[in-house]
Structures are given as structure tokens and as C-alpha cells.
Amino acid sequence: MNRTTFDYIVVGAGSAGCALANRLSENGRYTVLLIEAGPPDRSPWIHLPIGYGKTMFHRTLNWGLHTETEPGMDNRQLYWPRGRCLGGSSSINGLIYIRGQAADYDHWAALGNDGWAWKDVLPYFMRAEANIRGANSLHGADGPLRISDVGSRHELMEAIIAAGESLSIPRNDDFNGPSQEGIGYFQLTTHRGLRCSSATAYLKPARRRKNLHIITNAQVTRLEFSQGQTTGIRYRHLGQECRASVSREIILAAGAVHSPHLLELSGVGHSDRLRSLGIPVHHHLPGVGENLQDHLQVRLMYKVKKPITTNDDLRSLFGQARIGLQWLFKRSGPLAIGINQGGLFTRVLPESKTPDVQFHFGTISADQAGAKPHPWSGCTFSVCQLRPQSRGHIHLRSSNPLQAPAIQPNYLEDETDHRTIVGGLKLARKLARTEALSLLIGDEYRPGQDIETDDEWLGFARQYGATIFHPVGTCKMGQDKESVVDHRLRVHGVPGLRVADASIMPTLVSGNTNAPAIMIGEKAAEMILADAG
Numbered sequence: 001m002n003r004t005t006f007d008y009i010v011v012g013a014g015s016a017g018c019a020l021a022n023r024l025s026e027n028g029r030y031t032v033l034l035i036e037a038g039p040p041d042r043s044p045w046i047h048l049p050i051g052y053g054k055t056m057f058h059r060t061l062n063w064g065l066h067t068e069t070e071p072g073m074d075n076r077q078l079y080w081p082r083g084r085c086l087g088g089s090s091s092i093n094g095l096i097y098i099r100g101q102a103a104d105y106d107h108w109a110a111l112g113n114d115g116w117a118w119k120d121v122l123p124y125f126m127r128a129e130a131n132i133r134g135a136n137s138l139h140g141a142d143g144p145l146r147i148s149d150v151g152s153r154h155e156l157m158e159a160i161i162a163a164g165e166s167l168s169i170p171r172n173d174d175f176n177g178p179s180q181e182g183i184g185y186f187q188l189t190t191h192r193g194l195r196c197s198s199a200t201a202y203l204k205p206a207r208r209r210k211n212l213h214i215i216t217n218a219q220v221t222r223l224e225f226s227q228g229q230t231t232g233i234r235y236r237h238l239g240q241e242c243r244a245s246v247s248r249e250i251i252l253a254a255g256a257v258h259s260p261h262l263l264e265l266s267g268v269g270h271s272d273r274l275r276s277l278g279i280p281v282h283h284h285l286p287g288v289g290e291n292l293q294d295h296l297q298v299r300l301m302y303k304v305k306k307p308i309t310t311n312d313d314l315r316s317l318f319g320q321a322r323i324g325l326q327w328l329f330k331r332s333g334p335l336a337i338g339i340n341q342g343g344l345f346t347r348v349l350p351e352s353k354t355p356d357v358q359f360h361f362g363t364i365s366a367d368q369a370g371a372k373p374h375p376w377s378g379c380t381f382s383v384c385q386l387r388p389q390s391r392g393h394i395h396l397r398s399s400n401p402l403q404a405p406a407i408q409p410n411y412l413e414d415e416t417d418h419r420t421i422v423g424g425l426k427l428a429r430k431l432a433r434t435e436a437l438s439l440l441i442g443d444e445y446r447p448g449q450d451i452e453t454d455d456e457w458l459g460f461a462r463q464y465g466a467t468i469f470h471p472v473g474t475c476k477m478g479q480d481k482e483s484v485v486d487h488r489l490r491v492h493g494v495p496g497l498r499v500a501d502a503s504i505m506p507t508l509v510s511g512n513t514n515a516p517a518i519m520i521g522e523k524a525a526e527m528i529l530a531d532a533g
């Protein structure tokens with residue numbers, strides 16, 4: 001077996017992992033190994049935003065996971081894509097740039113996590129960001145992550161915004177500005193019509209550094225410990241068993257599914273579970289894999305009365321040529337957007353102090369997110385509850401590191417989640433039926449007019465709901481007995497090991513999770529370097 005020693009080893013080159021690898025190797029003082037299970041990010045479908053539909057079911061760029069049978073979802077097993085290449089899920093995601101609400105992070109701090117209040121995390125969002133609109137008190141312009149506006153205004157999206165205004169929902173030109181509430185266009189992690197993944201942002205400029213070593217197609221199978229210290233990793237690369245040693249720290253950034261899986265494979269987890277699978281217990285930590293939270297999306301689809309949707313563009317050769325030229329000369333249009341152009345944040349529960357639902361608007365429709373568009377003009381209003389109360393878990397099935405873990409999100413288990421999703425769905429239909437949309441929106445394709453009562457809406461959510469791809473919380477940060485890492489992201493009771501990715505969020509943020517995961521990578525790197533003196 002080959003064995004090499006590094007100061008730091010980062011496991012997983014996703015949203016957080018790429019930021020970590022860049023920042024830890026930046027001063028040239030430390031040797032860093034970044035190790036990624038998937039291939040390099042060479043596929044053009046990664047870089048062209050419309051490639052979302054291709055990578056959604058890609059066999060090598062996507063882990064292509066499924067949940068267990070979900071009792072709250074008509075006993076269905078839901079498809080769970082996760083990115084598996086340089087850039088991780090930021091290489092296959094829907095490109096929407098959202099940070100969440102200040103109250104989300106203030107809540108983390110109130111739970112006892114010093115240094116994670118909004119005022120503390122904002123500088124890391126800004127450090128990461130190169131916003132096309134320039135810098136102000138909430139935005140950065142000099143960071144590696146390029147943020148752009150949706151280049152062109154779409155007739156349907158403009159009408160949707162007018163429809164929202166007719167329901168007293170204010171137009172919002174910046175969901176990451178002073179207030180999240182309102183309706184408008186999203187900003188995207190793109191630059192000149194191409195995806196800006198975490199790998200594009202953070203690895204491209206760092207790849208030539210002599211002290212940064214990147215290995216792809218290498219799946220870490222477990223961590224190694226000696227005399228209580230974390231000493232290295234074992235991984236599979238080109239059919240060979242390999243090892244790498246660490247002199248300072250290992251940082252797990254394998255995401256909300258694989259970071260807890262790797263901990264359990266390495267003997268860190270609930271001792272009963274590990275023993276029952278024949279895994280020697282290194283440290284009893286019962287919270288590993290617990291506290292799973294995810295955003296559930298339920299999509300309403302409408303027929304559109306004019307042939308102005310992306311379904312129409314993609315259907316004909318003329319349409320394809322037109323959007324190809326639009327991308328080539330203006331770097332805008334459907335090829336540059338991916339899937340959703342705009343959104344809405346509002347409150348549907350009387351007790352909510354801040355928005356509790358988010359809508360995603362796509363001028364495209366398909367039976368499943370990312371699947372082949374319908375052969376008619378269509379659009380989608382996707383509704384998701386921002387702060388679900390249901391909790392699930394992810395645990396290993398066996399000691400075989402190549403067997404996917406069992407994912408049990410327990411969607412729609414909690415009664416608050418029922419009320420919120422029903423309220424959101426009813427608002428979506430109300431929006432579609434406004435006067436402002438009467439000239440463009442036609443029949444409701446799904447769910448259809450038969451659905452009227454609250455119970456029927458809930459039944460629809462159970463029958464058709466799907467992940468909107470934001471699992472978090474499985475290596476929760478905190479001090480209670482369910483927490484896995486402390487506020488400096490050190491694994492409780494395991495010296496030399498941290499976790500820094502979406503899994504450390506104690507509660508799900510109110511929005512999409514790529515920017516928050518990158519922020520976590522940025523902040524973790526600074527804490528690690530500070531602790532190194």
C-alpha cells in the first residue's frame with residue numbers, strides 16, 4: 001500500500017470541501033490532500049446550466065440514491081440525487097444562490113453555538129462572493145464564487161411577479177438583501193452563462209499549488225485512529241486499497257449522506273448499532289446520522305396558453321437553434337438558467353414571524369424534476385416548506401463501505417409540516433388563478449381540479465412530493481447528547497477530526513443550501529488555521 005503524509009486531509013470535494021482545500025492551502029504553509037470519490041468535472045453538462053437535466057440521473061456524476069420506504073409519502077421510495085465529482089452537489093445543482101434568513105443563524109447561536117449568529121457568518125458569505133451587482137453592506141464583489149442575474153426577462157415570469165403583487169406580495173429584487181420576503185428573480189451561481197461550481201470557484205485557481213494534492217475517483221472507506229488520535233484514511237483508487245496519513249487534522253466534507261456514513265464505518269456512532277454490524281467501536285456518539293432534515297417540494301404544473309416556455313424551445317429544431325444563439329451571443333436564456341428563474345418567499349402560518357414557504361417558478365414542466373419536458377407549453381410552481389419539523393436519519397446498512405446507507409427522511413411526519421405545505425399549495429393555486437395570469441396560464445395539469453379540501457391537498461403532497469435536494473443535520477453542531485461536533489466543528493471525543501459540510505447544520509436554513517455549505521467551508525478553514533496557530 002502507498003502511504004503519504006499530509007498536514008490536512010479533506011474528504012469530499014463538494015461545496016464545502018473545495019472552499020476548505022483552497023483556504024487551507026492558500027498560505028503555502030501546509031500540505032493538503034483533497035480526496036474525491038467521483039471523477040474530475042470535465043463533462044460539458046456540468047458547466048452548461050441546462051445540463052441539469054442530464055446530470056440529474058447521470059450514472060457517474062451522481063450517487064443516484066433512494067430513500068427507504070417513506071410512511072408519510074404513500075410508502076414510496078424517493079429518488080435522492082447527490083453530486084459525485086469535483087464540485088460535488090454544486091456541480092449538478094439548480095444554481096440558485098440563497099443564503100437563508102438571519103434568524104436561522106441567530107437560532108443556531110441561541111442553541112449554544114458561539115460564533116454562528118448572522119453577524120458572525122455574514123462576513124464568510126461575503127468573502128466567498130463575487131456578485132455581478134458589486135459590493136455593498138450585504139454583498140461581496142471580490143470572492144471566488146461568481147453570482148449573476150438571470151440575464152433576460154421572461155414574459156411568463158413577469159406575469160407571475162405581477163400576479164404576486166396583485167396578492168400584496170411585494171416584488172423583491174434581492175432575496176439575499178435586507179428582507180427575504182417577496183417575489184422576483186433568483187440570482188444564480190453562474191458566470192457568463194456557465195455554472196460556477198465550488199470547484200470552478202475554489203479549485204481552478206488553486207490547482208497548481210504545490211502543497212495541494214487532489215485525488216479523484218478515490219472513495220474513502222474509513223478513518224484510521226491510533227492511541228486516541230485520528231491518524232489517516234483508507235481509500236479505494238483504481239481498484240487498489242490505499243492509505244494516506246495526516247499529521248494535523250482530517251476534515252470530513254462528504255456531505256449530509258456520506259459524512260455520517262463514514263463516521264459509522266470508522267467506529268464513531270451509536271455503539272449498539274456498530275456492534276450489531278460487527279464494527280469495532282472507536283467512540284460512542286449516538287447523534288451520528290440522526291437529526292436528518294430536508295426540504296420537501298410539491299410541484300403544481302400548468303398548461304401555458306402561448307408557446308413561450310422552455311418546453312417549446314426544446315421541442316423544435318428552430319427553438320433549439322434560437323436558444324443556442326441566445327446563449328452564444330448574450331449568454332442568457334434557458335441554456336444559461338438551468339431550471340428555475342424566480343421564486344417567492346412568504347408566510348402561510350399565522351404564527352410565523354418570517355417567511356415559512358418558498359416557491360420556485362420554472363418556465364418548464366416535466367413529470368419529475370430534471371426529467372424530459374412535456375410535449376406541450378407548460379410551467380411549474382414548486383412549493384416547499386422552509387423549516388420542516390419532521391426529523392429522519394441516515395445509517396449504514398452493513399460494514400461494506402460501498403453499500404449505500406439507509407436514508408429515512410420521515411417527510412410529513414409532523415403536523416406543522418402538514419399545515420404549512422397545505423397552506424403553500426393553496427396559495428400557489430390562488431396565484432395561478434389571478435387576473436394577472438389569466439392570459440397565460442391555462443388548465444391545471446397537476447394536481448387538477450379534483451383537489452379542493454385540505455385533506456386532499458395533503459394527500460396530493462404525499463402522492464407527488466419529492467426532495468428539493470437539501471438534506472442537512474446528520475452531524476449536528478451543538479453540546480447536547482445528539483450533537484456530533486462542537487461550535488468549532490471538532491467531532492466530540494475524537495481528537496484530530498472535524499466535519500465541515502451541510503451535515504453540521506443543527507436546523508435547516510430557510511432557503512437553498514449551496515451558499516450556506518460554502519460559508520461553512522470558509523468559516524471552518526479560518527477556524528482550523530487559527531487553531532493551528
Ligand SMILES: Cc1cc2nc3c(=O)[nH]c(=O)nc-3n(C[C@H](O)[C@H](O)[C@H](O)COP(=O)(O)OP(=O)(O)OC[C@H]3O[C@@H](n4cnc5c(N)ncnc54)[C@H](O)[C@@H]3O)c2cc1C
Binds near residue numbers: 012082
Ligand atoms: C440536484 C440538486 C439540485 C440542487 N439545487 C440547489 C440550488 O439550486 N441551490 C442551492 O443552494 N442548493 C442546491 N442544492 C443543494 C446544494 O447543492 C447542497 O446542499 C450542497 O452542495 C451540499 O454541499 P456539501 O459540501 O455538504 O456536500 P456535496 O457538495 O454533496 O459534497 C460532498 C462530496 O463528497 C464526496 N464524497 C462523498 N463520500 C465520499 C467518500 N467516501 N470519499 C470521497 N469523497 C466522498 C461526494 O462525491 C461529493 O463530491 C441542490 C442539490 C442537488 C443534488
